[in-house]
Amino acid sequence: MVSRGRRVYSWRVLGGSRGGTAKSAAAARLRAVRRLGGLGALAGVLVALMLLPPVCAAGMGARDAARWFQEEPDDLDVSGVPQRSRILAADGSLIATFFTQNRIDVRLDQIAPVARRAVLAIEDSRFYEHGALDSQGTLRALASNLSSGEVTQGGSGITQQYVKNLLITQAENAEERRAAQEITAARKIRELRYAVALEKRFSKDEILRRYLNIAYFGDGAYGIEAASRHYFGKPAARLELHEAALLAGVIRYPHAYDPTRRPAAARERRNVVLRRMAELGWVDDAAAEAAARRPLGLRVKRTPNGCVVSKAPFFCDYVQREILTNPVFGPTRKARERLLKRGGLTIHTTLDPQTQRAAQRAVDRHVPPTNSAGKAAAEALVEPGTGAIRGMAVDRDLGSDRERGKTWINFAADASHGSSIGMQAGSTFKVFTLAAALEDGMPFGTRLMAPRSFVPTGYRDCKGRRVGDTKPLRNAADGEGGREFSLVTGTHHSVNTFFLALQRRVGLCDTVKMAEKLGMRQANGEPLEQYPSFTLGFNPVSPLRLAAAYAAFAARGRYCEPIAITKITDAQGRELKVPPARCEQVIDEGVADAVNHVLRGVLTRGTARGMGIGRPAAGKTGTVDGFSAAWFAGYTPDLAAAVWVGDPRGGYKHPMTDLCMNGRCYGAVYGATIPAPIWRDTMVGALAGRPASSFVRPPARFFSRGSGELDRAPDVRGMRLGAALARLRETGFRARLGSAVASDVYPPGTVASMSTGPDGTVILRVSRGGDGPRRDSWPFRDPESPRDVADDGAGRAGTSP
Known part of the structure; x- marks a missing residue:
């Protein structure tokens, strides 16, 4: 000492x-x-x-x-010291950090x-x-x-x-x-x-x-x-x-x-x-x-840099690309990257952790990241009325695709935010034709003949040019054809030839404009291509775009551009400008309510029956031509989502038929086979503990021809003519009177026979008494009608729901 x-x-x-x-x-x-x-x-x-x-x-x-x-030197600058930036979820939890120097x-x-x-x-x-x-x-x-x-x-x-x-x-x-x-x-x-x-x-x-x-x-x-x-x-x-x-x-x-x-x-x-x-x-x-x-006492805690190790990697990557590509954050990419990695930003986002967890679990459960079939799944979730992206999941880890179960491509987003060129959306696009028809004033009971095959001629694009083909298009294995459908039943059963006929009646251009009003464009940023099969969903799009479009129906016609960032502050606490959602009322509230009414039936009586989530919900299946991909887009008034399942190597080369993944096999994959269960599981988890909201009943004008929910006209034989006509009108069918017929079964003055004319009108014939051969069963083929209401054939090829 x-x-x-x-x-x-x-x-x-x-x-x-x-x-x-x-x-x-x-x-x-x-x-x-x-x-x-x-x-x-x-x-x-x-x-x-x-x-x-x-x-x-x-x-x-x-x-x-x-x-x-x-x-004081002119070149003395004390600004620009690098600080790490943070991306936060909506609840303030950390999603990721970015830095060149961890400070x-x-x-x-x-x-x-x-x-x-x-x-x-x-x-x-x-x-x-x-x-x-x-x-x-x-x-x-x-x-x-x-x-x-x-x-x-x-x-x-x-x-x-x-x-x-x-x-x-x-x-x-x-x-x-x-x-x-x-x-x-x-x-x-x-x-x-x-x-x-x-x-x-x-x-x-x-x-x-x-x-x-x-x-x-x-x-x-x-x-x-x-x-x-x-x-x-x-x-x-x-x-x-x-x-x-x-x-x-x-x-x-x-x-x-x-x-x-x-x-x-x-x-x-x-x-x-x-x-x-x-x-x-x-x-x-x-x-x-x-x-x-004392010992050194180290408790080393490493700070991850970037999105790779984030719990929401593809949403994180979406936010990163939003900052790197949007001029609002700087004049050049270099300046924007410098801002992100050196600017000490606090980036508040729309991500809801509960929704994100539910989505990730659902896609990973149904399409495991390293599944034996090499398939992939992606889901995007958008809040109606705000455009807020609440979740974004891909069944892969973020990283080089040289490693199994990884990819740099965000299949849920457009090319600008994820390098994806998009995927054909299949019959989920039929909703735009339905919306255009309802906006045109067609009631639910509007009925059109859906032939077993349809030659797509008589169409014009938005420039007035004739577009079409002489090659017949047919219905898919899970669709139906060869008879009449209403707007409601044609949608529930996702009948291709019905929608091709409806699109021709509404106009191809009006259908395209409806999709564009609802934010749809190709995933590469180009405008939608306009051909007769538009309604069958041949345009390659992203789940995020589709989810935002369906969210507009949930928001009663108010479309909002998807947003991921709500607020950014710099290292000094100054608030920076961020891209707005740009919300706009693009279709009438009543039209949107009518779309919601029709699509609710898809989950109860249509191609996705059994996929309900215990609260009011609506949706649409989509199976792409040749089973190259499958989709489901669905929503409640509070949350909308779109799910894609396909093969990153190419859907046509690797179709989803005779498919087995990790011990579970499917004969063929439709929109209701894998995508709809992913959507159901996601929505149940995302909305757990949250109050349910209801849709608004559509205006009465859409019921002017009945509910449109019956596939065929009700049997009115034996009823007095006035009562029979009223019954048909109530159920959405048009009727006209044909010539009287002899009948030993039905008393004079009552309806003795029914048939349908070429325009879908029900033809009623009143009994004049028993002075002729008996006709004691129906339906019977009427010489005035090439096809009666009991024709129940179904086609078996083409793009499906």
Whole structure:
């Protein structure tokens, strides 16, 4: 033990050697100063700095030199220190971080006083007493370093070190970084001139704060806050003495004293800091000795960088691409990338963690990431009325597709936000034809003949050009044809030839315009192509676009452009501009209510029956030609979603027929086979614990021909003519009177027979009594009708629901 007045030091504990007196230490420093001339490059730099005034005076005159040195440099910029950006979910939970340097800028009062003292003790103990240059401290540190044979104390003051770090950080290329670090008198003079300017511009506390926030603490941690969280899992405000001393010691040589790689060297360096703090009287001896005995106590917590390890990787990637591609965040991609990775942004998003978890579990359950068939699934969920993207899931990890179960392509988004060229949407596009027909004033009971095959002629695109083909289109295996359907039953059964006929009646252009009003475009950003099979969904689109379109029906005709970002603040807390949702009422509320009414039946009586979720919901299946892909788009008043299942290698080359995945086999995959169950499971999980909302009943005008829910006309034989006509009108059928017929079964004046005419009108014939052959069963074929209401044939090919 060595006594110095009131201080008692255990040099063994603190990392020093026993013995020695203040007198001998002083003598050693004096001897070191005398050897200044032999110190090489470092000594030359220091001498140049100390001789700066006479050197400048000799070259330009003392007055001019002094003025030049005291003037603030034009190129002094203290902004642009990289800070990490965070992407947050709607509930404030962390989705991902982005950075070139892992740094969190904090106020001085957010740094523990003991940490400030530790840094000052080892780097610049006279910081609050000197100006930009501390010649006394520089010589003292130089002598100490020479006498000990190693660098134990810093030569440059805190302000100069801040300047050096600032110039390195702001360097845009390797040449600028070399210039900021080269050991030359010119660099030191430049740093000192900047330091003089900063001492005028900022208070000592502010300079110290900036220094502690910019310094590198090793192992990828920049700034004391990030370093504290990285090494000890706590904020800098809660640092204890032994922890503060460890971080302070790392600053001088971060690689040599990195505690994760060189713990012994880091501990020795920490104890040097503790000894220095005790020498200065900034901690008492007992505390310094106790801290020196403690282990390093590391609890290393690494900060992930980017989306790969995010719990919502493809949504994260969508947000990243939104920032990198949208000019609102900067004039060039380089500027936007700099903002994201260096700007210390806090990015608030629309993602709902509950919805995201439900979606990810659903797609992974039904289409496992490494499934044996190589299929993929994607789902996007949008909130009606706001456009907020609440979830986005792909059954893959984000990464190179060279590894099984990974991909960089976001199948849920457009090419601009995920590199996907989109997928044909199948019969989910029929909803746009339905909406156009309802907007045109057609009631639910409107009936059209759906032949078993349909030659797509008689169409014109929006430029008035004839488009069409003589190749017949047919119904799919899960569709029906060869008879009449109403708007309701044709949709429920997703009859291709019915919708081709309906699209021709409404107009191809009106159908396309309806889709465009609802935000639809090709996934590559191009306008939708216009051909007769438009209603069958040949255009390649993304699940996100389709979900947003269906969300507009849920929002009673109000379409909102999908958004992922709600608010962004920069490192100073300033709010930045973000892209708006751009909501607009694009179709009449009543028309949207009518669409909702029809699509609700798809889940109860149509192609997706049995896929209800225990609350009001609507939707539409879609199976692409040749079973190359399958879709389901569905919604409640509170949430809309679109699900795609297909093969990234090419659906036509790898169709979903005779498909087996992980031990489960399917003969053929329709929209209701895998996509609808994914949607159902997602919605049940996403909406759990949330109140159910109801749809609005459609206006009465849509029921002017009945509900349209019957596939065939009700049997009105035996009823008086007036009652029979009323019954048919109630159920959406048009009727007309044919010639009377003889009947021994039905009394005179009652309906004796029914048939349908070519235009779908029900033809009623009244009995005139029994003076002819009996006709005691129906339906019977009428010579005026090429096909009666009982024709129940079904086609078996083509694009399906």
